[in-house]
Amino acid sequence: MVKPYSRPAADEPAWWFVVSSDQILLTEDNDLPFGCLADLSFPSLDDYTVVQIGELRERSCYLVIADYLDDNFVDGKFEPLRQLLDASDLEKFAMAGRARQFSDFISTHRFCGRCGTRMQAVDWELAMHCHQCNHRCYPRVSPCIIVAITKGEQLLLAQGKRHKQGMYSILAGFVEAGESLEQALAREVHEEAGIQVQNIEYQLSQPWPFPHSLMMGFTAEWAGGELHIDPHELVTGDWFDFDDLPPTPPAGTIAHTLIEKAIGKKAD
Numbered sequence: 074m075v076k077p078y079s080r081p082a083a084d085e086p087a088w089w090f091v092v093s094s095d096q097i098l099l100t101e102d103n104d105l106p107f108g109c110l111a112d113l114s115f116p117s118l119d120d121y122t123v124v125q126i127g128e129l130r131e132r133s134c135y136l137v138i139a140d141y142l143d144d145n146f147v148d149g150k151f152e153p154l155r156q157l158l159d160a161s162d163l164e165k166f167a168m169a170g171r172a173r174q175f176s177d178f179i180s181t182h183r184f185c186g187r188c189g190t191r192m193q194a195v196d197w198e199l200a201m202h203c204h205q206c207n208h209r210c211y212p213r214v215s216p217c218i219i220v221a222i223t224k225g226e227q228l229l230l231a232q233g234k235r236h237k238q239g240m241y242s243i244l245a246g247f248v249e250a251g252e253s254l255e256q257a258l259a260r261e262v263h264e265e266a267g268i269q270v271q272n273i274e275y276q277l278s279q280p281w282p283f284p285h286s287l288m289m290g291f292t293a294e295w296a297g298g299e300l301h302i303d304p305h306e307l308v309t310g311d312w313f314d315f316d317d318l319p320p321t322p323p324a325g326t327i328a329h330t331l332i333e334k335a336i337g338k339k340a341d
């Protein structure tokens with residue numbers, strides 16, 4: 074059973090996830106601070122919320138919520154979480170995403186959504202509880218589907234409004250309340266591209282902390298319909314030949330893995 078709010082001993086080597094809003098403290102060489110409190114130039118943790126969020130390579134991981142930035146966190150720099158998205162250490166990125174989501178959860182659940190009373194942290198699981206009306210909240214996880222769709226030797230790619238200039242990706246969208254994954258997939262594909270798909274195959278999933286998605290990845294094949302790209306969500310989109318794709322998401326993203334699977338499957 075976890076004790077999320079237990080304090081680290083001064084001589085316990087641990088990974089430190091110091092989060093301030095959507096930024097995380099990194100060392101000069103873009104790594105996470107690692108070591109025992111006594112060896113790190115951290116201030117006293119008394120003024121901060123500290124949460125034990127799991128284990129990485131047999132060492133505890135501690136989230137320190139540092140929303141009121143303090144000059145005492147001198148060794149290192151606060152950087153956007155995406156800076157850690159390095160395909161060589163996805164475990165570390167996933168744990169940092171967990172830290173960022175827990176930090177966001179705690180800071181947005183200070184008061185009960187039902188009766189307005191101040192909420193208290195539960196000491197044996199990661200939850201916030203209202204002692205007035207017994208309402209209990211857990212960190213929000215939002216399921217999303219993401220799908221690589223092929224048509225013969227072509228792949229459907231689209232440019233999202235929030236994508237970096239010039240980058241194309243596969244279709245994705247949030248699952249709505251009351252929907253199955255299959256229904257969400259069919260709806261999103263129809264809304265965003267106006268087509269129908271078949272031979273839908275589940276491939277893999279990835280937690281995605283921007284802001285709290287759980288990406289569930291599929292491959293599928295075009296089954297019918299003319300391509301009609303939704304101008305509200307997407308800038309542009311088209312079928313691209315497998316050997317002539319525009320810039321796509323980097324290794325480490327589920328979009329990248331699904332694109333490789335879709336293309337590899339066709340090449341068999």
Ligand SMILES: NC(=O)c1ccc[n+]([C@@H]2O[C@H](COP(=O)([O-])OP(=O)(O)OC[C@H]3O[C@@H](n4cnc5c(N)ncnc54)[C@H](O)[C@@H]3O)[C@@H](O)[C@H]2O)c1
Binds near residue numbers: 245247279285286329
């Ligand atoms: N890791 C990857 O490779 C990868 C690739 C593509 C997209 N994504 C992620 O997939 C997620 C969904 O993609 P999208 O932005 O195209 O979604 P989408 O097509 O459903 O459209 C986004 C819109 O959905 C609404 N929305 C926001 N949060 C919601 C929620 N929790 N439930 C229901 N609706 C909500 C908002 O109006 C928002 O503008 C995002 O978190 C995005 O970052 C990840």
Ligand SMILES: [Mg+2]
Binds near residue numbers: 244245246265
């Ligand atoms: Mg979308």
Ligand SMILES: [Zn+2]
Binds near residue numbers: 187206207
């Ligand atoms: Zn309440």
